[in-house]
Amino acid sequence: MSSRKRVAIVSVIQETNTFAASTSTFEDFVSQGLWLGEEISALGMGLNIEISGSIAEIELLGHEAVPIVRAWAMSGGILAANDFDKLLAITVQQLDSSGHIDGMILHLHGALVSEIDVQADAGIVEYFREQFGANFPIVVTHDLHANLSKRLVHAATAVIGFRTYPHIDQAETGIRAAQILNKCFREIAEISTVLKKLRVVIPAEAQATSEHPMAEIRALADSFVRDDILDISLFPVQPWLDVPELGFGITVTHRGSILKAERAASLILQKFWELLPDFQLEMFSMDNAVTTALINHGSWPIILVQSSDSPTSGSTGDDGNLVQYLTNYPQPMKAITTLVDGAAVKRSKAHGIGEEISLTIGFSLDRRWGEPFKITGIIKAYGDSPVTLEGPVMTGQIISMGSWVRIAIVNGCQILITERPAPTFDPSAYHHVGVSLKDQQIVHVRSALLFKSGYEGFYEKYFVLDLAGPSTANLKALHFQNIKHPTIPFDEGTFAFEELIDE
Numbered sequence: 001m002s003s004r005k006r007v008a009i010v011s012v013i014q015e016t017n018t019f020a021a022s023t024s025t026f027e028d029f030v031s032q033g034l035w036l037g038e039e040i041s042a043l044g045m046g047l048n049i050e051i052s053g054s055i056a057e058i059e060l061l062g063h064e065a066v067p068i069v070r071a072w073a074m075s076g077g078i079l080a081a082n083d084f085d086k087l088l089a090i091t092v093q094q095l096d097s098s099g100h101i102d103g104m105i106l107h108l109h110g111a112l113v114s115e116i117d118v119q120a121d122a123g124i125v126e127y128f129r130e131q132f133g134a135n136f137p138i139v140v141t142h143d144l145h146a147n148l149s150k151r152l153v154h155a156a157t158a159v160i161g162f163r164t165y166p167h168i169d170q171a172e173t174g175i176r177a178a179q180i181l182n183k184c185f186r187e188i189a190e191i192s193t194v195l196k197k198l199r200v201v202i203p204a205e206a207q208a209t210s211e212h213p214m215a216e217i218r219a220l221a222d223s224f225v226r227d228d229i230l231d232i233s234l235f236p237v238q239p240w241l242d243v244p245e246l247g248f249g250i251t252v253t254h255r256g257s258i259l260k261a262e263r264a265a266s267l268i269l270q271k272f273w274e275l276l277p278d279f280q281l282e283m284f285s286m287d288n289a290v291t292t293a294l295i296n297h298g299s300w301p302i303i304l305v306q307s308s309d310s311p312t313s314g315s316t317g318d319d320g321n322l323v324q325y326l327t328n329y330p331q332p333m334k335a336i337t338t339l340v341d342g343a344a345v346k347r348s349k350a351h352g353i354g355e356e357i358s359l360t361i362g363f364s365l366d367r368r369w370g371e372p373f374k375i376t377g378i379i380k381a382y383g384d385s386p387v388t389l390e391g392p393v394m395t396g397q398i399i400s401m402g403s404w405v406r407i408a409i410v411n412g413c414q415i416l417i418t419e420r421p422a423p424t425f426d427p428s429a430y431h432h433v434g435v436s437l438k439d440q441q442i443v444h445v446r447s448a449l450l451f452k453s454g455y456e457g458f459y460e461k462y463f464v465l466d467l468a469g470p471s472t473a474n475l476k477a478l479h480f481q482n483i484k485h486p487t488i489p490f491d492e493g494t495f496a497f498e499e500l501i502d503e
C-alpha cells in the first residue's frame with residue numbers, strides 16, 4: 001500500500017448565537033464565498049485560515065490534499081434545517097466526485113446549532129464516520145469558542161482547537177491537524193481524544209489567551225504536551241449558547257495513554273476552577289466611556305466596545321444605542337461609529353456625495369433593544385466592494401459588508417451604515433471606507449475581543465460598554481432555559497468542583 005495518502009479537507013464554519021433574532025441560512029455562507037474543490041486552494045492559500053495550513057502541511061508531509069468545500073458565514077442565529085442539509089449535501093456530492101480518500105480533516109467551528117440538532121457539528125462528523133467506518137482517520141479542528149460535545153469527540157479520531165484568542169493561529173491549527181492525521185496514518189498505537197468539561201461559563205471579553213488568567217491555564221496545558229500526549233486544547237466556550245451541554249471544555253489528544261490524558265485534563269480543569277475568581281470584567285456606561293474618551297490626551301483613539309451587539313458573536317449589528325448617543329452628543333468630537341441598516345443604505349444611494357440627508361435608522365433587524373431614531377448628515381462616501389482583512393485574525397480573508405454609506409454628522413461623528421455587518425474587529429473595515437483611525441478620538445467596534453489583535457498599537461484604551469443585547473457580557477441578563485443545573489454563573493450558591501463536572 002502506498003504511503004502517500006489522499007486527504008479530504010472540509011471546512012464548514014459558523015458560530016451560532018441562540019439568542020440572535022433571526023435564523024441563519026445557506027445564503028449567509030454564499031454571500032461570504034462558498035468555495036468548492038480547486039477553488040479552495042486558488043482562493044484560500046496564504047490566508048490565515050485553517051484550510052491554508054492543513055492543505056500546505058498535508059502536501060509537505062508527502063500526502064495529497066484534496067480540498068472539498070470551504071463554507072464560512074459570519075456568526076448568527078440558529079441555522080435553518082434545510083440549509084444545513086444543503087451544506088452537507090454539497091459537501092457529500094463534491095467528496096463523491098473526488099475519488100478514493102484515506103483520511104479527512106474537518107474544520108468546524110464547534111458551536112453550530114441547527115433547527116434540529118443543537119450539536120450540528122457533531123452531526124457532520126457522525127455522518128462521515130458512518131460513511132467511512134470505524135478505522136477511517138478523521139481529525140477535527142474547532143474554534144476556541146466551541147462547545148465541545150461528547151458525540152463529536154466520540155465520532156472523531158482526534159479533536160484539537162485554536163490556542164489563541166484573538167484567534168491568530170488559524171492556519172497554524174490547520175498545520176497541527178495535518179500533523180496529527182499523519183500520525184494516525186503512520187503509527188500503530190491508537191490515537192484518540194479525551195474530553196473533560198466543567199459547567200462554568202465566563203464572559204468572552206475575559207478570555208484573552210495572552211493575559212492572566214487564561215495564559216496560566218494554557219502554560220499548564222503546554223507542560224503536559226510531550227511523549228504520548230500530542231495535543232491539549234482549551235475551549236472556554238462562547239457563552240451565548242442556550243444548550244444542555246454548555247461549559248468549559250478541555251481536549252487531550254493522546255497516543256494510547258488514556259489514563260495519562262484524563263489525569264492531565266482533570267488537573268487543568270482544577271487550575272481553571274482555582275483561577276475562576278480572576279476572570280473579572282469591568283464594564284462602563286456610555287456616559288462614562290464617552291466623557292473619558294473625549295478628554296483622552298494620548299495620540300491614539302479610545303475604542304468603545306459594543307460586544308452586546310457583535311456580529312462575530314452572532315448579533316445583528318443594528319443596535320443603535322451607542323450610535324444614537326454619539327450622534328446626539330452636544331459637544332464636538334472626532335468619532336467613527338457603525339450600524340447595519342440595509343434600507344437606510346438604499347435610501348442614501350439616491351443622493352449624491354456631499355448632499356445632506358435625513359434618515360431614520362437603527363434596530364431594523366432586532367427590535368428588542370431599542371427604537372429607530374433620526375439622523376441628519378452629509379453623505380461622504382458609498383460603495384459595495386468587500387473588505388480584505390488586514391489584521392492578524394483571518395489575515396487576507398475577504399468579508400462582504402454589502403452596500404455601505406459613510407455619513408458625517410454636524411458634531412463631527414461619522415457613521416458607517418452597512419447592509420451586512422462591517423468586520424470592525426479589524427481596522428480594515430474603517431480604512432476601506434476612507435476613515436483614518438489615527439484622526440479619531442472614538443472608534444466604535446462591535447466585537448468581544450477579536451479587535452485587540454487587529455488594533456494593537458492603534459488605540460490608547462478600550463471600554464467594554466454595559467449594554468443589553470444577544471451577545472452581552474452580562475450573561476445573567478439573558479434568559480437561559482436549556483442548560484443543566486448547576487451551571488456557573490446562572491445558579492446562585494456555592495458549589496463544589498465535582499458538582500460542576502459534566503460527565
Ligand SMILES: [Zn+2]
Binds near residue numbers: 143144145167
Ligand atoms: Zn472564536
